[in-house]
Amino acid sequence: MSLKIRLSRGGAKKRPYYRIVVADSRSPRDGRFIERIGSYNPMVAKDHPERIVLNTDRAKHWLSVGATPSDRVSRFLAAADLVPARRIPRQTTKAEPGQKAKERLQEAEDAKQAAADAAAAEAAAPAEEAPAEEAPAEEAAEEAKAE
Template sequence: MSLKIRLARGGAKKRPFYSIVVSDSRSPRDGNFIEKIGTYNPMLPRDHAERITLKEERARHWLSVGAQPTDRVALFLGRANIIELPKVRETPKKSAPKAKAQERAKLAAAAAGSEG
């Protein structure tokens, strides 16, 4: 059985509240889970003490038996010094205009510069 430590969504519409759970990777996001090891409330300010709560001992236990955290949960565990903080991915560059559009923009800028 492949175990995941992931977020299970709860709360009302437009008011998310997440449980940090250990579950089988094949089960649905909000379906059956093995154990609840914490909570995450994104509605609270970043510096609030109850934004993320974790049972560190249980998290370490599940990691030791092979449970894999999702990206977001790995970030939480890294900030709590339970695992090494994961590397932050670079954000993708926005696509630049195609060659003809760049050429037209250069010509327009040159024309505006020579007029002024």
């Protein structure tokens, strides 16, 4: 007989409450089970002590007998240091841009950096002062004398 440690749903509609049970793998989700070893209430806050209640001694026993936990229950057991945490697979790279697109992006960044460096160098260099033009008032005074 293959044993599973899994969740059995209870509670009202839109108000779930789960029992952590040891059951035969062929029995239905909410059907017959061998032993109840804890509970999980997703409706309470994550730091609330009654969110996950687990009888660790019985969980150790059933794991030693050969019961396999479901994905969600294995997370709970890993949090209680009863089983090793499942490895998270590495994200695939199919969504990343191709090699040519990466090269074009790199060239654009290099061009921006070069333009910024040139602007900084231009701003840092002392600007040559152009000869000051005569003031318009002086021009008007000179024209008045000439007439």
